Amino acid sequence: MSPRRRILRRTPVAIAATALIALVLSACTPGDDTGTDTEGQGFPSDGCTHITIATSSEKVNMLDELAEAFKDSPEHEGLKTCATVRPINVSSGNAARYLTTGDDWPSDDRDLWPTLWSPASTVWTDRVAAAASANLVGEPASFTRTPVVFGMPEPMAKALGWPDKPISITDLSQLCQDPDGWGSVGKDIWGAFKISKTNPNTSTTGLSTILMQSYEASGKSADLTSADVEGAADFSRVFEECVIHYGDTTGNVLSTLYDETQNGSNGSAYVSAVALEETSLLNYNQGNPDSHTVQPGETLTPPKTKLVAVYPAGGSMWSDNPVTVLGAQWVTAEQRTAGEAFAAFLQTEAAQKLLPEYGFRPLDESVPLGKLFTANFGVDPAQPAVTLPKPEVDVISTAIDQWTQVRKPSSVLELIDISGSMDDPIGDGRSRLDGAIQGAQTTLDHFRSTDEVGVWAFTTGISSDAGEGIQVLRDVTPLAADGEKLDSSLEDLHYAQRNGTPLYDAILTAYEAMSERAEPGRINAIVVLSDGEDTDSATSLDSLIAKIGKSTKEGGSDAPVRIFPIAYGEGADTSALQRIADVTGGQLFDASNAERIDLVFASVINNF
Structure with a gap:
C-alpha cells in the first residue's frame, strides 16, 4: 500500500429522499466534494469570534491560507473584535440536504457549527433556498471558479487527437458504444473505454456532468429546459453504460489511478476518463490525487503519467464556488458580522491573488493564473471555449431524478462475516x-427493482452449494419486489452458528462466482464486511491477490468485479482489506466505530 493512501471514514449518504444525512465524523475524508472532516480544525483559546466555514474539500487548504491573510486585512481591522476562521470539509450535496432538514448541525462541538457555507456550486444554495428557505442561505456570492472537464491519461487523449482535435461528449459516448473499444483507434491492448463519474446526489461534478450530457444531447449551449433533459434520457443512458462505478468523490478513483501509474501500469484497465473539476486534475498532477489537506513538511510525488484536461467541445459547466453567511438560528450577531467581513475579503485583490496557487481561477481576470495553469500540468487557460450556464432549479431536479432511472444497473453481492466475534457488543x-x-x-431502498442483489454469510462449519464456509441467504438476482423477503432473510442471521473466519476463502469463492456471471452492462461488485483477521482459510493473502487482480492488468476485463471491503470494528485487518480493495479497483471503508456501521453501509452502496 502506498504510504500516501489512507483508509476512508465515510459519513452517511442518503439512500432515500427523506433520509437524514451528513453526521460529522472526526475523521479524514479525502477527495473532492466528499463527506465531512473536522480533524485538526478546532479553535485556539484566542478570545476572538470563532467562524467555521463548511466547504468542499478541495478548498480546505486554500481557505486555511485565506483565513490567515484575513487577519492582516482592512476587512478584519474594521471589526470590533478579532475573528478566527477555520474551514471544515463538508460535501456540497450532504450539507445542502442537511440544511434543508432544519435541524441543528450534527456536531458535538458548537464551535464547528458553520457561520459560512462555501459549496462547490450555487446549484446547492439554490436547492436549499427552493426546498427550505432563501433566508437560510443568505446572499451567496461566488469568489472563485473551476470548470468541469474530463481528465484522461495523456497517451489516451493523444490517441483521440488531443490537443489538436476538439473532443465532444458525443465522441466519448461513441467510443464507449464501439464494441472494439480502444481498438477502434488502434489501441486494442487498452481494452474497453471506461468512464468514472460521481453520484450527483452528493457531488457537484456528478451533477454538472449529467447536465452537460443533456446540453450535448439537445444541441444547446444555453436555456436548458426540463423537456430537454427528458429528451436526453436515451443519450444519457448510453453514456452511463461506460461508467465503472459511482462514488461520492473523484478522489477515490484518482487515488487508485495514481497507484496504478506509479506501479508501472498506465491505468488503462481501470479507467479511461474521469469527470472532474479542473482543480482536482491540477492536484492530481502535483501528486495529491485525493485533494487531501496537505500537512506541513509533506512531500508530494507527481504521477508518472499525468492527466490532461479534455474540455468538451460542446461546452463545460463551471463550479462557481459561492460563499454565504448562513441564516441559521445558531449564528450569532458577532459571527454574522465577522462572517460578512471574511466573505467581503474573499472578493479583494489580495485574496484573489492567492487562488491560482491552489488550482482555482480567480474572478478577477486581471490576476495572473501563474505556473499551474499551463500544459505542463495538463490544462489550457484559454479553455473552455464554451461556458454552459447553470439551469433553473426545476431543470436540475429533473436531471437528478432522471439519473436515478438511467444510471448503470448494478449487480452486488454482500458478503457478511458471521464469525464468533460478531456477538461482541x-x-x-x-x-x-x-x-x-x-x-x-437500510441499503435495500437504494437499489432499483432491476438491480441484482445477493447476500452470503461466511464462517467455518457451514456449507452450501456455493462452497464450504458459505451460507447463501439470497442468490444474486434482480431485487424486483423481494425487498421485504430479503429483509427477513437477513434477520435469520441472528440464529446462525458462528465459528471461525475463513475470510480469504470466502472472498475468493465470491469473486469467482461473481466473475462467472459478470456482465459489461452492469456495475459488478462485492461488498465484504469483516470484523477480524483471517483465521481459517486455505488460501493465503498473496494467492488471493494474485487471483483477483487479473481484471486490473493491461487491457483488463470488460466486466471487472470490484471489491469494497468494510473494516468493521477495531479488530478488522485493514491492511489486508486495503490490498484487496486496491487490486480490484474498489475502495476500503472504515467502520472502526462500530456504532456507525449502518451509516457506513449506506455510504458503500452509494457507489453503485
Whole structure:
C-alpha cells in the first residue's frame, strides 16, 4: 500500500429522499466534494469570534491560507473584535440536504457549527433556498471558479487527437458504444473505454456532468429546459453504460489511478476518463490525487503519467464556488458580522491573488493564473471555449431524478462475516451482528427493482452449494419486489452458528462466482464486511491477490468485479482489506466505530 493512501471514514449518504444525512465524523475524508472532516480544525483559546466555514474539500487548504491573510486585512481591522476562521470539509450535496432538514448541525462541538457555507456550486444554495428557505442561505456570492472537464491519461487523449482535435461528449459516448473499444483507434491492448463519474446526489461534478450530457444531447449551449433533459434520457443512458462505478468523490478513483501509474501500469484497465473539476486534475498532477489537506513538511510525488484536461467541445459547466453567511438560528450577531467581513475579503485583490496557487481561477481576470495553469500540468487557460450556464432549479431536479432511472444497473453481492466475534457488543445496545444486519437492511431502498442483489454469510462449519464456509441467504438476482423477503432473510442471521473466519476463502469463492456471471452492462461488485483477521482459510493473502487482480492488468476485463471491503470494528485487518480493495479497483471503508456501521453501509452502496 502506498504510504500516501489512507483508509476512508465515510459519513452517511442518503439512500432515500427523506433520509437524514451528513453526521460529522472526526475523521479524514479525502477527495473532492466528499463527506465531512473536522480533524485538526478546532479553535485556539484566542478570545476572538470563532467562524467555521463548511466547504468542499478541495478548498480546505486554500481557505486555511485565506483565513490567515484575513487577519492582516482592512476587512478584519474594521471589526470590533478579532475573528478566527477555520474551514471544515463538508460535501456540497450532504450539507445542502442537511440544511434543508432544519435541524441543528450534527456536531458535538458548537464551535464547528458553520457561520459560512462555501459549496462547490450555487446549484446547492439554490436547492436549499427552493426546498427550505432563501433566508437560510443568505446572499451567496461566488469568489472563485473551476470548470468541469474530463481528465484522461495523456497517451489516451493523444490517441483521440488531443490537443489538436476538439473532443465532444458525443465522441466519448461513441467510443464507449464501439464494441472494439480502444481498438477502434488502434489501441486494442487498452481494452474497453471506461468512464468514472460521481453520484450527483452528493457531488457537484456528478451533477454538472449529467447536465452537460443533456446540453450535448439537445444541441444547446444555453436555456436548458426540463423537456430537454427528458429528451436526453436515451443519450444519457448510453453514456452511463461506460461508467465503472459511482462514488461520492473523484478522489477515490484518482487515488487508485495514481497507484496504478506509479506501479508501472498506465491505468488503462481501470479507467479511461474521469469527470472532474479542473482543480482536482491540477492536484492530481502535483501528486495529491485525493485533494487531501496537505500537512506541513509533506512531500508530494507527481504521477508518472499525468492527466490532461479534455474540455468538451460542446461546452463545460463551471463550479462557481459561492460563499454565504448562513441564516441559521445558531449564528450569532458577532459571527454574522465577522462572517460578512471574511466573505467581503474573499472578493479583494489580495485574496484573489492567492487562488491560482491552489488550482482555482480567480474572478478577477486581471490576476495572473501563474505556473499551474499551463500544459505542463495538463490544462489550457484559454479553455473552455464554451461556458454552459447553470439551469433553473426545476431543470436540475429533473436531471437528478432522471439519473436515478438511467444510471448503470448494478449487480452486488454482500458478503457478511458471521464469525464468533460478531456477538461482541458495539456500545449502543446492539451486537456487531445486529449492526451489520441493520446496515444491510437500510441499503435495500437504494437499489432499483432491476438491480441484482445477493447476500452470503461466511464462517467455518457451514456449507452450501456455493462452497464450504458459505451460507447463501439470497442468490444474486434482480431485487424486483423481494425487498421485504430479503429483509427477513437477513434477520435469520441472528440464529446462525458462528465459528471461525475463513475470510480469504470466502472472498475468493465470491469473486469467482461473481466473475462467472459478470456482465459489461452492469456495475459488478462485492461488498465484504469483516470484523477480524483471517483465521481459517486455505488460501493465503498473496494467492488471493494474485487471483483477483487479473481484471486490473493491461487491457483488463470488460466486466471487472470490484471489491469494497468494510473494516468493521477495531479488530478488522485493514491492511489486508486495503490490498484487496486496491487490486480490484474498489475502495476500503472504515467502520472502526462500530456504532456507525449502518451509516457506513449506506455510504458503500452509494457507489453503485
